[in-house]
Amino acid sequence: MSEEREMITGIEVPIYLKYHFTAGEATARFLSQVRQGKLVGQRCPSCNNVYLPPRGSCAACGVATTEEVEVADKCTVESFTIVYIPIPGNPIQPPYVIANLIPDGANISFIHLLSECDNDTVHRGQRVQAVWKPQEEWDYAMDNIRYFKPLDEPDVPSESIGKVPVTGWEV
């Protein structure tokens, strides 16, 4: 080994964790209905909060949730972040907006994409609505909704975020 070769300065050491994920009753029920184009949460019998997606129990009250409540695909932005850094394996090109959204009729947020929006003016309290994939592409997945886009509706004031009825936001 007389020839000079380059010094090693870096190594690739990927770690792959392989799971077999079983959804469980509440999530399976939720995804089965997402496949039909419906967002169905569960109401807590104790505090009346509606959870979407449902987890089968209320973390605040420690009780099981079984009553199903269909919520709207219109939501209010509770919080958001603008992602500028590409994530390996993620097909979405930055910058893009990830938001905590609370659907009308629910009280707890879930995470989804915002698009067709001006990233510089996205704000808390903004009204948005789901943009669904064509029905023939629906599967057991939240990405049946491609993203949410802004609605031409007045903002929800801070104290009312998470308290909008399923019928929508009226000023």
Place this chain on the structure above:
Amino acid sequence: MSQPELLSQDFELGFTYTRSTGPVVGRFLTDLRDRIIVGIKGSDGKVYVPPMEYDPVTAEELSEFVEVGQSGEVVSWCWVKEPRDSHPSAVPFAWALIKLDGADVPMVHVLRASAESEVSTGMRVTARWAEETRGFITDIDGFVAAGDES
């Protein structure tokens, strides 16, 4: 409410790390590529293999590399009866702490043997190199009983 469907699917989470090796680990790996094993000398005179970047006693930077032997002694070991996918062997093998000749601390590596009964503490073993080396710990394919390396 009807009985929900049972939904399940395979799911893989990948952490695609790349690591900078720095001058010490980089040197160790570079030498492995040339089928040489080096350690580093600490302030206490001990030779550490694999080499470490900082002195365990004084915390000073270390830089005195020392080539060590490719054979050594098994200090302790653990037989893996049922290797998993990510293990470096599809057939049963041992993880062993091997103190190479010229080193003062043992290094963990793969010990290949046809049966658990052929492995013992204190046995002499020798590195068997991978056919192609690339500057990675697996350039040492594994250790085998001394005399079996070819």
